[in-house]
Amino acid sequence: MIRLPLGFYVEKGVDWLTNNLDGFFGGIKYAIESIINGFEFVYVSVPFVIMLILIAVLAYFTAGKRTAIFAVFGCLLIKSIELWQMTMKTFALVTTATLIALIIGLPLGIWMSRSDRLNKVMRPILDFMQTMPAFVYLIPAVYFFDLGPVPGAVATIIFAMPPIVRLTSLGIRQVPSDVIEASRAFGATPKQMLFKVQIPLAMPTILAGLNQTIMLSLSMVVISAMIGSGGLGDVVLKGISQMKIGDGFEGGLAVVILAMILDRVTQSIGKPKNLSGGRK
Amino acid sequence: MIKLEVKNLYKIFGSTPHKVLEMLKKGKSKKEILKETDHGIGVSNASFAVEEGEIFVVMGLSGSGKSTLIRCLNRLIEPTSGVVYIDNEDITKCDKAQLREVRRKKIGMVFQNFALLPHRSIEENVAFGLEIQGVGIDERNKKALESLELVGLKGYEKSMPSELSGGMQQRVGLARALATNPDILLMDEAFSALDPLIRKDMQDELLALQSKMQKTIIFITHDLDEALKIGDRIAIMKDGEIVQIGSPEEILKHPANDYVKEFVQDVNRVKVVTASSIMKKVDTIVYSKDGARIAVRRMKEANLSSVFVVDKQRKLKGIVTIEDTMELIKANKDDLSEIIDSDINEVSPDVLIGDIIPLFINSRYPVVVVDEERKILGIIFKVSVLAGIMGGGEEDD
Numbered sequence A: 001m002i003r004l005p006l007g008f009y010v011e012k013g014v015d016w017l018t019n020n021l022d023g024f025f026g027g028i029k030y031a032i033e034s035i036i037n038g039f040e041f042v043y044v045s046v047p048f049v050i051m052l053i054l055i056a057v058l059a060y061f062t063a064g065k066r067t068a069i070f071a072v073f074g075c076l077l078i079k080s081i082e083l084w085q086m087t088m089k090t091f092a093l094v095t096t097a098t099l100i101a102l103i104i105g106l107p108l109g110i111w112m113s114r115s116d117r118l119n120k121v122m123r124p125i126l127d128f129m130q131t132m133p134a135f136v137y138l139i140p141a142v143y144f145f146d147l148g149p150v151p152g153a154v155a156t157i158i159f160a161m162p163p164i165v166r167l168t169s170l171g172i173r174q175v176p177s178d179v180i181e182a183s184r185a186f187g188a189t190p191k192q193m194l195f196k197v198q199i200p201l202a203m204p205t206i207l208a209g210l211n212q213t214i215m216l217s218l219s220m221v222v223i224s225a226m227i228g229s230g231g232l233g234d235v236v237l238k239g240i241s242q243m244k245i246g247d248g249f250e251g252g253l254a255v256v257i258l259a260m261i262l263d264r265v266t267q268s269i270g271k272p273k274n275l276s277g278g279r280k
Numbered sequence B: 001m002i003k004l005e006v007k008n009l010y011k012i013f014g015s016t017p018h019k020v021l022e023m024l025k026k027g028k029s030k031k032e033i034l035k036e037t038d039h040g041i042g043v044s045n046a047s048f049a050v051e052e053g054e055i056f057v058v059m060g061l062s063g064s065g066k067s068t069l070i071r072c073l074n075r076l077i078e079p080t081s082g083v084v085y086i087d088n089e090d091i092t093k094c095d096k097a098q099l100r101e102v103r104r105k106k107i108g109m110v111f112q113n114f115a116l117l118p119h120r121s122i123e124e125n126v127a128f129g130l131e132i133q134g135v136g137i138d139e140r141n142k143k144a145l146e147s148l149e150l151v152g153l154k155g156y157e158k159s160m161p162s163e164l165s166g167g168m169q170q171r172v173g174l175a176r177a178l179a180t181n182p183d184i185l186l187m188d189e190a191f192s193a194l195d196p197l198i199r200k201d202m203q204d205e206l207l208a209l210q211s212k213m214q215k216t217i218i219f220i221t222h223d224l225d226e227a228l229k230i231g232d233r234i235a236i237m238k239d240g241e242i243v244q245i246g247s248p249e250e251i252l253k254h255p256a257n258d259y260v261k262e263f264v265q266d267v268n269r270v271k272v273v274t275a276s277s278i279m280k281k282v283d284t285i286v287y288s289k290d291g292a293r294i295a296v297r298r299m300k301e302a303n304l305s306s307v308f309v310v311d312k313q314r315k316l317k318g319i320v321t322i323e324d325t326m327e328l329i330k331a332n333k334d335d336l337s338e339i340i341d342s343d344i345n346e347v348s349p350d351v352l353i354g355d356i357i358p359l360f361i362n363s364r365y366p367v368v369v370v371d372e373e374r375k376i377l378g379i380i381f382k383v384s385v386l387a388g389i390m391g392g393g394e395e396d397d
């Protein structure tokens, strides 16, 4: 059997890209880096107490009393094990990755919902993106963007984008056809239809996609510590590589707390408010 | 004045509709075409004209092409061939922007399953058409409120559609269609999803609204009773074709073919046939100045036991019986006025048989059909009512 030199061609291709599009990647790197730094600066420079209050209020008004209480205790715990700064660094990465995934993913999802052809092309690509082991993205990311938080963010964006694209498209496609027909009958333009009917009705599904994208970002941000993105992933990684079980556990715990707060809050956005505490 | 006119409209579903159109025009049947080409015929050669202010009902069994036809009128479905005129403008020639303008300004539509926007309040739903037109929020909410008042839903502005019953939701649907003040209303089985009683209410309300607003309404239904009740004229569809167009009575009395005949067989005629179509001409009447002797002679000549009395202007005064008149003569009097029985039932020509039947219960006289000035148009005997119910068309006016 002939061995296909597939890996060789991929390498060649990547080489070509790095050589010829150096400026392009440089620009992207700079942009992403600025966004991450911006978020990190804001999160870290706001005093802990104020941050705590903001988080509690946000949790209270989206997810209710229980989540708010949990968030306060969670944040205090993170602070007391001296991982607050690391957590904010990770959160900045998650915010950046999610934001960019949204900026690319939402329009793509909308476009997919309107074009059957694009839908056919994109679905296997999205499946592929999601089923690839997460760290496979790390290698090309490092190739194009070196080590550090930027390749971590890029890998995270690619890994975390499929749900928002998929569910935006699905949500819009699921809008009942009789409502669409009624809007047409009243003379709605395609744009009016999109913003006044399709997106509002697809919103619960789109928000479910957002929630998944955030959760995937968080999981990937931890993995991307392997290429030096820093933050909580770094804490966990050091714990493992240096056999410091206690440190690793603390880092892991902070990730779980962050994940739970983000999950509860984003799951509750757009749902009927339930301020009396307790989940339905 | 003709508001909306459809000429030779075809809609063929499938990949090569125009090829199939040629086959159809050459006389192939719907079944043959379906077998040979897997194309579906939605509408086949439909032509009709709707007068301004008319309620034009399109009736037919499920799958007969009603929804397709009504959607061709505002091009929610693109006709394969044929033209649609609204106010003498050919809708099929409009570009996208013109078409939107027609949909916004001239046509309101009401749907079988209401098709309200579930994420918007009732007020926002009703204001939707105006919002699409770019009308400011204050003005559109004001109009929405007026429209809601019209359909009897004042006070529900802030409710959500899911909080309302089906009947109320459809009132919202109607209010939404009326809010833009269109000339034409398209109603596709608008009441079919409602319970019978609520449905009857909605029919009555639509008729009441229509008497105020004088819209041109195209109303789709699969229910003949509904069609007969609200239609000024009815078009009956079968397999995409219009097989008959006529007033409710024309369709009942002269079904165009066996298909229509079967359709109208078990209709409740009591609710459809009117006094004018079963009344008989009055051959014998007596003027009040004529006197008893002439009255008796007339009755004897015509072999009647009673006769109607009218005044100089032929306005109805009452009825006299032969016995009373004979008594009068015996008493050597001639003036009929003292024996005229004015306790007789009068109806206008458009009263339904169903409302005439009860009148016979407490009266031994025939029912008189009179115009607005109480001039006699005809009379109705018990037997003619029965004949009317049985569908005996022995009377043709």
Ligand SMILES: Nc1ncnc2c1ncn2[C@@H]1O[C@H](COP(=O)(O)OP(=O)(O)O)[C@@H](O)[C@H]1O
Residues within 6 Å of the ligand: B013, B014, B040, B041, B042, B060, B061, B062, B063, B064, B065, B066, B067, B068, B069
């Ligand atoms: N989008 C479509 N594609 C193919 N065939 C259709 C489509 N819409 C309707 N039809 C066919 O056209 C015919 C008329 O349908 P329709 O107008 O919905 O009937 P009705 O409203 O009288 O029940 C039916 O045979 C139906 O199957």
Ligand SMILES: [Mg+2]
Residues within 6 Å of the ligand: B066, B067, B068, B189
């Ligand atoms: Mg239908």
